Amino acid sequence: MEGTEELLKQLKQWSNVAEQRIREIPAEQLYVSIGVLFLTFILFLLIRLLKRTKSNTIVLTGLSGSGKTILFYQLRDGSSHQGTVTSMEPNAGSFVLHSESEKKGKINPVCVIDVPGHSRLRPKLDDYLPQAAGLVFVVDALDFLPNCRAAAEYLYDILTKASVVKKKIPMLILCNKTDKVTAHTKDFIRKQLEKEIDKLRTSRTAISDADIANEYTLGVTGEAFAFSQCYNKVVVAESSGLTGEISQVEQFIREIVRP
Incomplete structure (x- = not known):
C-alpha cells in the first residue's frame, strides 16, 4: 500500500510539473504543436491505408x-x-x-x-x-x-x-x-x-x-x-x-x- 501511495504521489507531482510547463508555452506555439501532431497522425493513417490497398x-x-x-x-x-x-x-x-x-x-x-x-x-x-x-x-x-x-x-x-x-x-x-x-x-x-x-x-x-x-x-x-x-x-x-x-x-x- 505504501508503495502504491508513493507512486500515486510521484505521478501527481509529474502531472503538476507537466501542467505548469504547458501553461508556460505561448498559446500560438501550443496550437501549432497540436496541429503538427494531428497532421502527422493523419499522414501515418494514410500511409498505412495505401499500403493495405496496394x-x-x-x-x-x-x-x-x-x-x-x-x-x-x-x-x-x-x-x-x-x-x-x-x-x-x-x-x-x-x-x-x-x-x-x-x-x-x-x-x-x-x-x-x-x-x-x-x-x-x-x-x-x-x-x-x-x-x-x-x-x-x-x-x-x-x-x-x-x-x-x-x-x-x-x-x-x-x-x-x-x-x-x-x-x-x-x-x-x-x-x-x-x-x-x-x-x-x-x-x-x-x-x-x-x-x-x-x-x-x-x-x-x-x-x-x-x-x-x-x-x-x-x-x-x-x-x-x-x-x-x-x-x-x-x-x-x-x-x-x-x-x-x-x-x-x-x-x-x-x-x-x-x-
Missing part, C-alpha cells in the same frame, strides 16, 4: 494462341489444365502461386487475370488496367515471325495508354514455348519487336492526332526505339507453359507482389 493484380495479355491460359493454370495449380484450348472469356483468380503452396507461414495471394487475345475481345483489357500492378505480355516464341507485326501493334497500343503510362505499370514480355528447338530466343524477339514498334512510331506520328487512339508517344526523337525508352519498366524473359518452366514469370510477379 494492388496485387497481375494481368496476362498477348495475341490469341500465345499460351496465356495455360500459363494461368500453371501459376494457379501447376498444370496445363485446358491444354491448347483458346480462351474466349477472361480467367481470373486470387491464389498463392503453385510453387509456393507448400511453403510455411503466411504468403500473400496474387490476383491473376488472363485477358483473351482475340482482336474483338482485346478492349476488355481496358477494364483491368486500372487495377493492374503488373502486366505480362505473352509472345509465341515458336510461331513468332508471322505474328511479329500484330504483336508489335498490340504492344504499342498498350505502352501508349494513359492508364499504363501514368501508373508506370511494369511489363514483362514473356517469350513462351521456348522448350521447342525451333523457338526464337528472347533477344531475337526483343530486337524484332523494337524494330516493328520503331516503324509504327514513325507511321503513326505522321497521322493526325485526331485520327489515332494512342494517348502518348514512344521513344526518343531521332533515336531507334528500344524498350528501355518506355515510360514504364519493360523486361523480357522466357517460359514454357506446357512443361511448367515458369520461374522467370513467377520472379517478376513476386518482385511486384511481395510474398
Whole structure:
C-alpha cells in the first residue's frame, strides 16, 4: 500500500510539473504543436491505408494462341489444365502461386487475370488496367515471325495508354514455348519487336492526332526505339507453359507482389 501511495504521489507531482510547463508555452506555439501532431497522425493513417490497398493484380495479355491460359493454370495449380484450348472469356483468380503452396507461414495471394487475345475481345483489357500492378505480355516464341507485326501493334497500343503510362505499370514480355528447338530466343524477339514498334512510331506520328487512339508517344526523337525508352519498366524473359518452366514469370510477379 505504501508503495502504491508513493507512486500515486510521484505521478501527481509529474502531472503538476507537466501542467505548469504547458501553461508556460505561448498559446500560438501550443496550437501549432497540436496541429503538427494531428497532421502527422493523419499522414501515418494514410500511409498505412495505401499500403493495405496496394494492388496485387497481375494481368496476362498477348495475341490469341500465345499460351496465356495455360500459363494461368500453371501459376494457379501447376498444370496445363485446358491444354491448347483458346480462351474466349477472361480467367481470373486470387491464389498463392503453385510453387509456393507448400511453403510455411503466411504468403500473400496474387490476383491473376488472363485477358483473351482475340482482336474483338482485346478492349476488355481496358477494364483491368486500372487495377493492374503488373502486366505480362505473352509472345509465341515458336510461331513468332508471322505474328511479329500484330504483336508489335498490340504492344504499342498498350505502352501508349494513359492508364499504363501514368501508373508506370511494369511489363514483362514473356517469350513462351521456348522448350521447342525451333523457338526464337528472347533477344531475337526483343530486337524484332523494337524494330516493328520503331516503324509504327514513325507511321503513326505522321497521322493526325485526331485520327489515332494512342494517348502518348514512344521513344526518343531521332533515336531507334528500344524498350528501355518506355515510360514504364519493360523486361523480357522466357517460359514454357506446357512443361511448367515458369520461374522467370513467377520472379517478376513476386518482385511486384511481395510474398
